Amino acid sequence: AVFSIDRPYSYLIPESLEDRVRPGMRVTVPFGRANRRCEGIVLDVSPDREFKNLKTIDNVLDDGPVITAEQLSLALWMRDRFFCTLYDAVRVMLPAGMWFAPNGTRRVSDKLQKYVTLAVPGEDALEAAGKKQSRAPQQAELLRTLAAIGRCPVSELCEFTGAPAASVTALEKQGFVTTDMVEVYRRPDLPEADGAGPITLSAEQEKAYSGLKKLMDADGPEAALLYGVTGSGKTSIYIRLAEDAVAQGRKALILVPEIALTPQFVAIFSAHFGDEVAVLHSSLSMGERYDEWKRIRDGLVNVVIGTRSAVFAPLDDIGLIVIDEEQESTYKSENAPRYHARDVAKFRCAKFGALLLLGSATPSVESMYSAQCGNYKLFSLESRYNARPLPQVFTADMRRELRSGNGFSISSALQAELERNIERGEQSILFINRRGASRLVVCGQCGYTYMCPNCSVSMTYHSAAGRLMCHYCGHSAGVPEFCPECGGTLKFEGAGTQKVEEELKELFPGVGVLRMDADTVSRAGSHERILSAFEKEKVPILVGTQMVTKGLDFENVTLVGVISADQMLYANDYRARERTFALITQVVGRSGRGEKTGRAVIQTFTPDNEVITLAARQDYMGFYEREIELRRMTMAPPVRDLFSVMVSGPDESEVMRSSVKLRNSVAAYLSGNRDARVLGPAPAPVARIMGRYRYVLWVSCPNSRAVRDMLSHVMRQFASDGKNRGMSAFADLNPPD
Secondary structure, eight states: OOGGGGGGOOOOOOGGGGGTOOTTTTEEEEETTEEEEEEEEEOOOOOOOOOOOOOBBBEEHHHHHHSOOHHHHHHHHHHHHTTOHHHHHHHHOOOOOSSSSSSSSSSSSOOOOEEEEEOHHHHHHHHHHHHTTOOHHHHHHHHHHHHHEEEEEEEEHHHOOOOOOOHHHHHHHHHHHEEEEEEEOOOOOOOOOOOOOOOOOOHHHHHHHHHHHHHHHSSSOOOEEEEEEETTTHHHHHHHHHHHHHHOOOEEEOOOOOGHHHHHHHHHHHHHGGEEEEETTTTTTTHHHHHHHHHTTTTOSSEEEEEEEGOOOSSEEEEEEEETTTTTTTBBBBSOOOOBBBHHHHHHHHHHHHHHEESSOOOOOHHHHHHHHHHHHEEEOOOOGOOOOOOEEEEHHHHHHHHOOOSSSHHHHHHHHHHHHHTOOOOEEEOOOOOOSEEEEEEETTBBBOOOOSSSOOOEETTTTTTTTTTOOOOOOEOBOOTTTOBBBBBEESSHHHHHHHHHHSSTHHHHHHSSTTTSSTTTHHHHHHHHHHSSOSSEEEEGGGGGSSOOOTEEEEEEESOOTTHHHTTTSTTHHHHHHHHHHHHHHSSSSSSSOOOOEEEEEEETTTHHHHHEEEEEEHHHHHHHHHHHTTTTTSSSSSEEEEESSOOOHHHHHHHHHHHHHHHHHHTTTTTTTEEEEEEEEEEEEETTEEEEEEEOOOOOOHHHHHHHHHHHHHHHHHGGGTOOOEEEEOOOO
16 A cells, blocks of 8 residues: 555445445445546445535445454554554455455355255154155155254265265255255364363462452553563463453453464363364465454454464454563564554553553563563563473583584584483474575685575575575575586585484484474474474474474473574674573473473583573573663663664665655754654665665654654655655664564
């Protein structure tokens, strides 16, 4: 959607549609000088017929509102807050399959199933069955079955009796049965879950739960941070609070940061809530996601579990919203609307008078800062459930490994611990923050590296396909035998998940290894299959990216390895320290969650770095106190908000020119604001993606309506300037990197 046309438009409702059009419904309308047919959302309906020269609505696309009044107010708030159009905000709330394709056909439709119903009394059906037994035995069998059950799907009836559908048609013509089409819901394959008994909380859990329950029972909205070490039992508290919300006739919404975490969460919650649980995430098929959305909208669901966009689930009376692993950057959208699920959840909790509960073993610096300032109530779980000890953590100095001639990504210390686990029949998880086989392909003679022709990044070698790939635009290329510049020998430097998997198979022949990254979980349900195999088949080693760092709870996992802690630490990003600490702490916490004591090995070239040492000690508050002082010194979030404005286009000189002009406009508006600093423009960390150059302008200042209005105005001016044709610009608040 374009900023220049982001405003309400008035249309006449034809008499034929007067009884059908209501706010929150979608319609098709003629738009623009060419009267191009477009989809629109009805914001309001007025009985005033004094308008003149208005165009007329063509058609109504829905039988009822697809956006509630609460969601419409949320969309208006998002438009102001996240520099998006109203259309962008509304669109993100609806399942993708609901939107109509350009040719006017819907991408996904309701699933209908044919049902058959007995149309005569059971005694008459049995009498007719007896008469038909000799000449129409299949019809007789259908009548006997329907006399017992009355109604069922035609497909199930035919499968059970062995009769063809033609026999049902014959009975319908004779007046014995009727058939009709019934909408059925496509449900995702959910993990098997047995019924669960009441949850028993420890004294520490009970104290936190009681305090949170009081907040949830309060008259108005509340927000709380549940800070608990890994394995402290935060999920049990979530379930108890969700049960309380449902008992009050209200709904609970549980957000998780990764699709990979949903199977275990769904299994646990389904054990307590049965079919009243719905799941929303991007790995569902379009039909499944659409039908889960309808189940929620129709009030058939009390608990919704999902990833970021599930925050828009059409629940009618929310009592609790939980954001688990709330520190994760995946809760922030990178595309318009660039919302943070936490902010949307706050708005919805305010509307419904609900409790927002943020949970984490490593809370974001922003959330802990809000808790320290009193904006959130703080509850802590300082020990693991059943007093299980935290893992023993060892640091492997990779400088010594290199000096000793170890050419593997796996240190001798980690190799020895893996051998111990394999001998004991215990399992291990290895984490590396890069997928692929090698970090880059480089010439050993001239230093040539393969760069993506569309993006300013090096390409990653994937051994499964034997090709180089760009993880930004998807461009791929084969690898020649020799350097194209000097003819020298090519070397493979660095390691990714594929390379680590290959090394493990070389070090431990015949030992099962599973890999979990974006390449292996791209198909729907594949993450569930990998985790199920790891748990049920007791595969010895699971190696993966960030997907394996949080939420996973396997009793037989007693060893965790962090392959390269430094890979994340020295990024040019003010959140790099926080992100590194959280990832290491979270993945270490996957170890020793059962009866056996856990161990962890952190591999690093800088073992004395304070982030590494604090993560090894699992000392979150020690890290937070150092980090918040650093943020104060640099005036970075959460001490001061940070707005970014990015300009992109195919011509770097034009992008730079427009960025400078935009910067001058922003600086002029903020010239009297002593709390504001304008930085840049400068090339983005990845300066070119998919052939478009990117420059970024930063504004450090308190977040206010005046500043947001000013940036929106500047963006509209940019979009309307003919000199900026072919370029785009967008603003963001506190971007994740």
